[in-house]
Structure formats: C-alpha cells, structure tokens
Amino acid sequence: MNHVRDGITTANQIAAAAIIRNVQVKPLTCAIGAELSGVQLGAAAQDAALREAIRDLLLSHKVLFFRDQDLSRSDHIAFARHFGALEDHPVAGSDPDHPGLVRIYKTPDTPNDRYENAWHSDASWREIPPMGCVLHCVECPEVGGDTMWANMVLAYERLPEDIKTRIAGLRARHSIEASFGAAMPLEKRLALRAQFPDAEHPVVRTHPETGEKILYVNAFTTHFTNYHTDANVRFGQDYAPGASQLLHYLIAQAQAPEYQVRWRWQPGSVAFWDNRSTQHYAVMDYPPCHRKMERAGIMGDATY
Numbered sequence: 113m114n115h116v117r118d119g120i121t122t123a124n125q126i127a128a129a130a131i132i133r134n135v136q137v138k139p140l141t142c143a144i145g146a147e148l149s150g151v152q153l154g155a156a157a158q159d160a161a162l163r164e165a166i167r168d169l170l171l172s173h174k175v176l177f178f179r180d181q182d183l184s185r186s187d188h189i190a191f192a193r194h195f196g197a198l199e200d201h202p203v204a205g206s207d208p209d210h211p212g213l214v215r216i217y218k219t220p221d222t223p224n225d226r227y228e229n230a231w232h233s234d235a236s237w238r239e240i241p242p243m244g245c246v247l248h249c250v251e252c253p254e255v256g257g258d259t260m261w262a263n264m265v266l267a268y269e270r271l272p273e274d275i276k277t278r279i280a281g282l283r284a285r286h287s288i289e290a291s292f293g294a295a296m297p298l299e300k301r302l303a304l305r306a307q308f309p310d311a312e313h314p315v316v317r318t319h320p321e322t323g324e325k326i327l328y329v330n331a332f333t334t335h336f337t338n339y340h341t342d343a344n345v346r347f348g349q350d351y352a353p354g355a356s357q358l359l360h361y362l363i364a365q366a367q368a369p370e371y372q373v374r375w376r377w378q379p380g381s382v383a384f385w386d387n388r389s390t391q392h393y394a395v396m397d398y399p400p401c402h403r404k405m406e407r408a409g410i411m412g413d414a415t416y
Contacts, residue, residue, distance in 0.1 A: 135162070137169060144263040144390070145373030146173040153178060153246075153382060154187035163194050166384070170244070171322055175261045175385035175392075177375055183248055183382065185210045185406065192246040192408035199242060199409045201235070202308065203292045207406070214407045220400035227292060228394035230331035231262065231366040234387050234409060237288040237332050239311045242387045243412035247405055249377040256398035259383065260374045262366040262391045268316060268327040271365070279362065282315040282339060286332040312337055313415040315362070319388055320413050326389050328415065329362050366391045377405075388412065 136149045146169065156162045170176055183191075189210050192198060198212025207213040216228070235241050247259075268276075287293075289305040296304065315336070317328040339345070339355045365371070375383060385392065387409075 135165060135169075139173065140177070140375075141373045143266055143371050143373070144174045144261055145177065145375070146175075147177045147179070149179065151178065152183075153181055153191045154183055157187060157190040157194060163191075167195065170384060170386055174263050174265075174390050175373065175383060178382040178384075179378065179380065181248070181380050181382045183380070185213055188246065188248055188406065189213050189408050192410055196243050196410040196412070199235075199411050201409070202288070202304065212408055214409065216405040216407055218396075218399075218401075218403040220402070229396040231363070231391045231393050232331040233264075233328070233391050235288075236286040236313065236328070236330060237291070237308060237311055240414050241311075241313075241412050242409045244387050244410045245385055246408045246410070247383045247385075248407075249379055249381045249405055251379060251402050251404040252377040253398040253401035253403060256395070256401070257403045258374050258376050258395045260372050260393045260395065261383075261385060262368075262371045262393075263389070264327045264366065264371075264391055265319070265324045265389050266371050267365040267368070268325050271327070275361075276316075278344075278358070279315045283312050283337045284315050284329055284359070285310045285312055285334045285337055286330075287311075287334050288332070290334050291332055310334070317388070317415045320416075322389075324389065327362060327365060329359060330366070330391050331363070333359065333363065335359065366393075 135151050138147045138149070139145070140147055148166070148169065151162065151166075156166060166176065185207060189198060189212055192212075200206050200212060201214045204214050204216060207215055233241065234245055271279075287305075287310045288308045289301055289310070293301040293304040313328055315327070315329055317326050318324070319326055336355050336359060340351050344355075345351045375381075
C-alpha cells in the first residue's frame with residue numbers, strides 16, 4: 113500500500129501552493145520548522161484550499177508557527193477538527209464548553225508541575241497516538257517558557273548504520289502510568305493504568321502519509337518488548353543494562369541541536385506540529401510566572 117499523499121512531491125510545489133493562497137513561508141532552521149504569515153487560522157477553518165496548503169507545508173516542515181492570531185476557542189477547535197477528530201486528555205483539564213480543547217495552565221501555585229519539560233511525542237502512551245496538535249498561547253511570561261521541537265525523521269536518518277540494523281523490528285512500551293500516574297496514590301495510578309494500558313509501538317515507525325521512517329521512542333517509553341532474543345542476548349548484561357542503555361541512547365537523539373527549532377511564545381502565537389514525526393520540550397525556566405496554553409490534539413492512526 114502506498115501511504116505517500118499526492119501533492120507533496122517537491123518543496124517547490126508546496127511553496128507554489130502556499131503563494132497562491134497569499135501565505136508567506138519562512139523556514140526557521142535547516143532541519144525543522146517554518147513561520148507562516150499572511151494567514152489567520154480562524155479564516156483558514158473556512159477555506160479548504162488554504163487548509164490543504166497548510167497540511168502540505170506541515171508534512172514538509174514538521175511544525176508550523178503563526179503570530180498574531182485572533183483565535184477564539186471555537187475557531188481553534190474548528191480549524192483543528194478539519195484535520196481529524198479531537199481528543200481529550202485524561203489528566204490535563206479540558207475546557208468544559210469546548211470538548212477537545214485541553215487547557216495547559218501553569219501558575220505560581222504549580223511550580224512542580226513538570227510533565228512537559230522532557231522530550232516527548234504527545235500521548236504516545238495511547239494505542240493510537242495523535243496525528244498532530246494545534247497549540248495556542250493565551251498568556252506567557254515576557255521572557256522564558258519557550259518550546260522546542262526535534263525532527264525525528266532526521267534523527268533516524270542520521271543514526272549509525274549498525275544502530276539502524278540493531279533496532280530494525282524492535283518494539284517498545286509507552287506508559288501513562290509511569291509518567292502522569294507516577295505521583296498519584298496507588299489506587300488512582302492503577303485505575304489510570306486499567307483505563308490506559310501501556311501501548312506498544314515500533315521503535316522505528318513509518319509515517320502514514322509520507323512513508324518516512326521515524327525514530328519513535330521518547331520520555332513515555334519504558335522498555336523494549338522483544339529485545340530478549342538469542343540474537344541480542346548472550347549474557348544477562350546484554351539485556352540489563354544493555355537494552356536500557358540502547359533505549360537511553362535512542363531517546364537522547366532528540367537532544368541534538370542540529371535536529372531542533374526553538375520558538376519564543378507571544379500571546380496570540382500558534383504552533384501546529386506533526387506529532388508523528390516530531391518530539392517537543394516545553395522549557396520551564398519561568399516560575400513564578402503564569403503561562404496559559406490551549407491545545408487541540410488531533411486523533412491519529414495506528415503505528416506500523
């Protein structure tokens with residue numbers, strides 16, 4: 113089956129489609145990220161051709177940024193919903209009047225609420241993780257509180273060939289219990305695990321639209337599930353700590369600055385990222401300030 117979408121064959125075609133819609137595209141690094149100007153996402157929710165151009169740019173640049181967006185909550189979810197159904201988050205609070213709009217509010221009263229300052233792909237602990245996310249800045253510090261993204265397609269491409277060989281076919285577990293649930297009382301944590309059992313995904317997943325190979329382990333990943341074979345394990349230390357050392361090495365690839373872009377937020381700024389091919393890290397260097405973000409997570413498809 114060919115999973116590569118029509119209409120994303122060349123960067124020139126993508127740029128031409130954007131220009132037709134009066135959208136200016138400014139790449140932010142050589143690896144990932146572009147800032148789009150000349151577009152309001154509220155209007156884009158009503159313009160199918162513009163949304164298609166945005167989608168193609170997303171597949172090319174992995175994360176798109178927008179400034180000065182006059183975006184109501186209704187506009188926010190209307191835009192995101194055109195790319196797929198929206199999902200709630202079992203731990204983070206959602207807006208009661210706008211299902212699927214998750215409120216990520218940090219205040220001086222929550223200085224130790226640190227779930228985002230680790231390299232992660234949103235909700236990889238789901239059996240079917242999100243396709244993408246649209247994040248709107250409502251309030252932020254004057255300085256600090258940036259978010260960083262990493263291109264995990266590039267992270268896989270640049271792995272040593274012997275590592276690619278070792279991880280081909282490997283699968284790994286991703287856990288909400290060991291992350292969001294870790295600080296919960298035992299009964300509540302076990303109830304969370306019962307509701308969301310650990311998901312298993314390939315260590316190298318294939319992008320369903322572009323066919324790209326993606327390194328798919330992150331802060332939610334706990335262990336490999338099929339490493340302990342005769343080909344990999346001669347003695348105990350080949351598995352423990354051998355497997356965990358390999359996993360930590362792979363997770364650390366997102367930390368390479370050559371794969372990253374860093375975005376400074378302003379009220380009204382929006383980021384739209386492909387959650388399949390990226391990881392992100394919210395830099396928590398701003399307490400005791402307020403930082404209020406609202407996110408629409410777009411349901412995705414099974415990993416393979």
